[in-house]
Amino acid sequence: MQVYFDADADPDLVRSKRIAVLGYGNQGRPQALNLRDSGVSQMRIALRDGSPSAGRAGADGFDVMTPAEAARWADILVMLFPDEEQARVYRDELAPHMKPGAALVFAHGLAIHFGLVEPRADLDVVLAAPKGPGTALRDEYLQGGGLLSLFAVHQDATGSARALAFSYTAALGSGRVGMLETSFAEECEADLFNEQAVLWGAIPELIHAGFETLVEAGFSPEVAYLECLTELKLIADLIYQRGIAGMRWTISNTAEFGALKGGDRIITADTRTEMRRILREVKNGSFVKDLIADAESGYPLLKTSRAKAAAHPIEAVGARLRALKS
Template identity: 30%
Template structure:
């Protein structure tokens, strides 16, 4: 789309945010909808779509998931049956999508919840192809819907073969609750790059900083238990991020003491000399060039031996046992929001 009442331009980049008032609710009248997958996202989508007045069928391959879907009142179909639907919502892991054998009709709409399979996985179904990507874990897609609060999403159209891709995509996004707080328009590639960058650029950098911080505190004789409480278990940093989300950076500063404000702002420049952006750029290049996608496909075909090794190396049983013991010592309410 790119233009309209929800469009703003900053730095030469036009940003469009879609809302419920744009939706033609009747565009899906009489249309059949299939939800492929009944995991965290698939179940939430199916339930939300049904509560929004649609009648989705569910396509699952695992007997356990099929039994649950049927128990919760959904008719189940195979891949061929899902392919005959007017709207096919594909809600299985990214690397599985190209292997399903889906064959939608030329006038159908296929929707994915992540841009990865379209941008890097070679998924090219016929007809309209679009993305509705909740910025929310699957269970919260359901809980936010039932609570009436909605959630932020990313939406985009990859192929508009019928001229109806946008209105149908926005109708589906609205039906699952994805337009209640607004949906940012992104191409599937942009969404995939952003998502992977958070996972591969930002998250490892934060992990490294946290690890260095823990080491420094241990050198000062501060117990590891106290450091982990400060970083995770007390919930203080989580609450700070929540205030950032709810109020913005400038307004949330007022919740901190003058000592905290001065310390944060006056010491920020001490880290400017670090070559963080250069290191991040190298990892980002692996993403945008497709090298990571090729590497991950080789890993998938090999049965994920590298993933198993990395989990053992970075998330082994010793740390898990330490965390369980610490939580038990702190008491039953340690995981509750403060």
């Protein structure tokens, strides 16, 4: 896969445009701040009336407007509202007002890939997907680096969509470290699979299970927390810096032998079968269907899951141990 850098992008392309960032949360705020620091001077934040983020955006020096107002004003609209809200926002507030030849930028391919948003034929539609949370995107930028990002073109109405994707992604800071070309489908499906099968689904459950196993066997909750959660951050840093094989060079023979004895007993053939089932549910759209259904019902499943996680005993232990640092 070819990797692109700042030298491949025209920074003046985004600097010359009016850009409206829709949403000012995990991705909206860091992207807006990075764009401004990269020389984008004509920028607004688009939020729903009464949004609690309006005060923070104003304090950061941005003018705030509604999505419909932004659609009339902007050359580029950056869709950073939650995935399940994007269809309504585009249909009711953006599509009737966007300028001919304007551009839609997405940070995730879901709404386009699964047809929740069907963009007008005269619009450029591109993907700029930093591979990490917004806090990391901002922190890396301020340190002179960036996050690797994926980019893609779904619709090129003006003939300049790919150049825009380069320019926008580079302005986030990703041109400093690398920009990789993909498709909306590949980015979306890989990301949804990873969220369920590895990062946000499997790893927290593995931590809970390890903690519970030790506590049930009579170990102190504090020791269980340190072993099953705190050390995860340290090992993740090593893997990020060195890769999995390189990480093994930094741990003891005992730890490495423990990985040899235990890994395949936890990640079994049944686990891999379930991963393939999760991927099928992502690709056939059933996961997105369930997501939209939960959103339309007021998020009963998501609210129950949040409450269950917050009530787990590991949270109280973690609060006590984190307090020691301060």
